[in-house]
Structures are given as C-alpha cells and as structure tokens.
Amino acid sequence: MFIESAGNSLRTIPGSFAVQPTSLQALFSKLPAESLSAGQTLILEGDVATSVFHVVTGSLRIFRILGDGRRVITGFLHAGDILGMSFKSHYIYTAEAITPVTIRRLSRKSFENEIAVSPDLGPAVFHQMSDEMAAAQDQMVLLSTKNAEERLCSFLLKELQRTLNAGALQTAVQLPMTRLDIADYLGLTIETVSRTLTKLSSKGVIETAGRHSVKILKRGKLAQMAGDGDEYEDDWRPATPQPERIRH
Amino acid sequence: MFIESAGNSLRTIPGSFAVQPTSLQALFSKLPAESLSAGQTLILEGDVATSVFHVVTGSLRIFRILGDGRRVITGFLHAGDILGMSFKSHYIYTAEAITPVTIRRLSRKSFENEIAVSPDLGPAVFHQMSDEMAAAQDQMVLLSTKNAEERLCSFLLKELQRTLNAGALQTAVQLPMTRLDIADYLGLTIETVSRTLTKLSSKGVIETAGRHSVKILKRGKLAQMAGDGDEYEDDWRPATPQPERIRH
DNA sequence: CGCTTGTTTGACCTTAATCAACCTGGGTGG
DNA sequence: CCACCCAGGTTGATTAAGGTCAAACAAGCG
Numbered sequence: 001m002f003i004e005s006a007g008n009s010l011r012t013i014p015g016s017f018a019v020q021p022t023s024l025q026a027l028f029s030k031l032p033a034e035s036l037s038a039g040q041t042l043i044l045e046g047d048v049a050t051s052v053f054h055v056v057t058g059s060l061r062i063f064r065i066l067g068d069g070r071r072v073i074t075g076f077l078h079a080g081d082i083l084g085m086s087f088k089s090h091y092i093y094t095a096e097a098i099t100p101v102t103i104r105r106l107s108r109k110s111f112e113n114e115i116a117v118s119p120d121l122g123p124a125v126f127h128q129m130s131d132e133m134a135a136a137q138d139q140m141v142l143l144s145t146k147n148a149e150e151r152l153c154s155f156l157l158k159e160l161q162r163t164l165n166a167g168a169l170q171t172a173v174q175l176p177m178t179r180l181d182i183a184d185y186l187g188l189t190i191e192t193v194s195r196t197l198t199k200l201s202s203k204g205v206i207e208t209a210g211r212h213s214v215k216i217l218k219r220g221k222l223a224q225m226a227g228d229g230d231e232y233e234d235d236w237r238p239a240t241p242q243p244e245r246i247r248h
Numbered sequence: 249m250f251i252e253s254a255g256n257s258l259r260t261i262p263g264s265f266a267v268q269p270t271s272l273q274a275l276f277s278k279l280p281a282e283s284l285s286a287g288q289t290l291i292l293e294g295d296v297a298t299s300v301f302h303v304v305t306g307s308l309r310i311f312r313i314l315g316d317g318r319r320v321i322t323g324f325l326h327a328g329d330i331l332g333m334s335f336k337s338h339y340i341y342t343a344e345a346i347t348p349v350t351i352r353r354l355s356r357k358s359f360e361n362e363i364a365v366s367p368d369l370g371p372a373v374f375h376q377m378s379d380e381m382a383a384a385q386d387q388m389v390l391l392s393t394k395n396a397e398e399r400l401c402s403f404l405l406k407e408l409q410r411t412l413n414a415g416a417l418q419t420a421v422q423l424p425m426t427r428l429d430i431a432d433y434l435g436l437t438i439e440t441v442s443r444t445l446t447k448l449s450s451k452g453v454i455e456t457a458g459r460h461s462v463k464i465l466k467r468g469k470l471a472q473m474a475g476d477g478d479e480y481e482d483d484w485r486p487a488t489p490q491p492e493r494i495r496h
Numbered sequence: 497c498g499c500t501t502g503t504t505t506g507a508c509c510t511t512a513a514t515c516a517a518c519c520t521g522g523g524t525g526g
Numbered sequence: 527c528c529a530c531c532c533a534g535g536t537t538g539a540t541t542a543a544g545g546t547c548a549a550a551c552a553a554g555c556g
Contacts, residue, residue, distance in 0.1 A: 229315010
C-alpha cells in the first residue's frame, strides 16, 4: 500500500498555509514529464508499487472498489501533490486522471536511496505523511458524524482553501471532478450532492457557475455550517454559543 | 498532529500477520513504566506534542471532540502499539485509558535523535506510518459505504484478528471498550450497536458473554457479512457470485 | 443493599437512499 | 450549421435504515 500524498490539497489544518516547495518536490524537478488524458489510470490497486509520482498539472482521484462494485474515493490529488509515497509492496488504491494530467515519475528504489542519502529528506517525508494522516482523520470525522450539508460545506471550504493556497485571489472554486466523484468522496449519492448544492445556492451561500465552478459568497457562513466548531473562522464569529448537539 | 500508531491492532491487511517486535519497540525497552488508571487522559488534543509512547499493557481510545460535543473515536490502542509518533507540533487528538494501562515514555527529541542516528529506524517508522495510513483508509471505506451490520462484522473480525495475532488460540474476543466507544468508532449510536449485536447473536454468528467478551461462532459468515468482498476468506468461500450491489 | 452507569428493547421519526422522470450542455455527424 | 445524442446533472415521490426519545433492565461497586 501506499499513501496518497497531498501537497497542500488535503491539508485542512488552519494555520499551516505556507506553500514551501519541499525538498521532496525538488527530487522530481529534473525528471521528464509524462502525460495522461482524462480518465486514464496512473496506478492500479493491487499492482506492485514501483514508482512515486509528482503531479505537475491536472487532477486525479484516488479510490478503492469494494467486492460488490461500490467505489470509495479516499482523496483527490492536484498540481504539486506527491503520490505513491509508501513502503508497502503493492498499491492499495487506484489513481485515475480526472483532467488531462502531467506527472513526473521516480522509481521507488531511487526514492528510497535518496531518502537514505539526504539528511533532510527523511523528515520531509515524515511531515508529509503526518499531514496525510491528519487529513485522513479529518475525513473520518466527516464521514462518521457529519450530515450531508456539513459534508458539502467542509468539502467546499477545503477546495476554497486549496485554491487560495495555490495563489488565487478570488472565491471562485474550480471543481474538476464530477458529482459522482464528490458523492463517492463524501459518502453520499449524487442526488444528495445535487440537492444540497441547490439548497446552498438558494440560501445564498454559494453560486454555481456551470458544472465545474462554484463561487463562495459567504465563507463565514459556510465555515459555520461545516460543523467543525470554531476552527475555520476568518472574519466572522458567532457571539452566541451553539445549541447543545451531542447525538449523531 | 501526530499519528496514532498501531502495532498490529489496526493492521487489517490479511497476510501481514507476523508480530515482529520492531526496532521501534526496542527503543522503549529500557525506559521506566508508568501507570494510568481507567479513564485517565494520556495525551490531550491541542497540547504540545512532547512525547512518544509505547503501550505495555491495557487499552486506550483515540478521539477528537467536535465543537458541538460529538465525539469521534479514530482508533483503539492495545499492548505493543506506539502512540504519538508524529512530526507535528501539537497533538490533534486525545488518548484516554479504557482499562488500567502501563506505558513507557520517550521524549520526542530523543525519538527524533534516535531516528537520525539509527539507519534502520527510519524505514521502521515509515512502515509503521504506512500501516496506519492503510488502516485509516480501511476505516474511511467502512464509514462511507458500510451499513451497521457490515460495520459491526468488520470490527469484530479485526478484533478477532488482533486477538489471534496476540497469540490466543480461541475465538473469544475481549472488547475492553464500552458500547458507546464502539458506536463512536463505527459512526453509529449505542442503540444500533446493541441491536446489531443482538441480531448477530440470534443468527448464531456470535455469542456474547458479558459486556466485554464475544465468541465468534462462524468466522466465515462474519467475513462474508463484513462486505469486503473476498478479502478475509480463510477456510470458507462462497461458490456463488454475490448479487449486484452498487449503491450505498 | 441500593445507587450509578452501562445496556437492551420498543415506538416513532428524520435523513438520505432509492426509483424514476426529466433537463442540459457539449460534442458529433449528416 | 443544426439536430440529435448521451453522459452528466437536477428534481420529485417514496422508502428504509438508522437516529431519537423513552423506559426498563443488568451489573458492578461503595
């Protein structure tokens, strides 16, 4: 198995914004770029884990398929992210291009050699994995306690954060994935995703513009509705305590 | 943040049984043991991450609390597991003793020094983190697609596996945690946990013996009901293909 | 022995899944 | 160029799984 890495895209912890191009990414800079078209598979669940990848442009989905055909998307990857950084013999998930993608490939052997040699590379990998683990825990929290609306709000906030980290100044978030991708990521159905987005629009919190773009109109409200309790506040904070709410 | 570690307890991947006392655990062997009584907090979400722990005996729960009081248990730790192995400045979760617990403590500074010095310690840590990541992904799959019965069956199977790895020869699984702990771990309510266990008992798949012990009567059936599709088979495998089932 | 906390069971209700119909927009080919 | 096609998306009606509320029951424990 291996760990899908997340440059900043999966980093949901507020306060850790700085986009330091880690020494990790530098590893790939001299390697040739490869291209994938939308829908192509980069790595396949069960295959021998031979390479580590750096995503240069485009987006991918990371997923597993259950025996009965159900699909679970455990994450999305975007430009700057690293993929396949693991120390297991086989990949435990599939990675598929959502948009046209360019990547750089490093053999796992070289990767491990570089780590053994370079003194500051080890810590960089540890940090990276810690970030991923934190993101995984956030996702577990989302999946075990949040309702449909909270899930969508959390998702949109994270995508907004990623967009802003990438240097954008606006609040228009690009969502390259389909509704089905979002549904499989949030543990919902496409109908519920669609309905919830419609509801958020009619509440004036967001504004959809085509299938793959959403404008965040009220970020504070969105953060409040995400249900993380005082974690995402920026320019808005409720003076009144939230009502009791213990059950699921 | 940091990563809750899992010696073998969170390792759900079949085929990776061997309980090698890693070089990681050797790090702690010379340190003094500390005791906690049931209910005591070992580490607190938000505190500065100063130590790494090795669980010698007993069990702990790892959880986060949402703003509105909801609790999400992201894992359980048992004898042999390592806790707090992370490279973040603050703990992102709380660890609380379920039973009386004894642990050994290593300062994070020492831990990082040891890693920098010892050549085979780095890879051990990487592997550990990869295992944890795999376990986290399994949990995401469970939380996003499985129904109550499948969740309970998956949980019981994992606990059985852990019991067997620990050297037991029987199929009586000890569950030190309460129903509420199980519910908060599986994203259910205590009522649903209770009802589902009752149902599994009446189906003859398990047999409860007191609050903290469950006997697995039909392991193959349990594996089938866990919904992982041909992943946990041991001595039993259905000849007939499963019916189509794509939706959540 | 009698609390207190944890667990089970029952009745009812809410949320999101399911089933189904219709809409939309970006190609493609006549 | 436009009609049609079709995958992806939206909206509506209904249902079922599991949450909620409530009450009774069990098991430690002081």
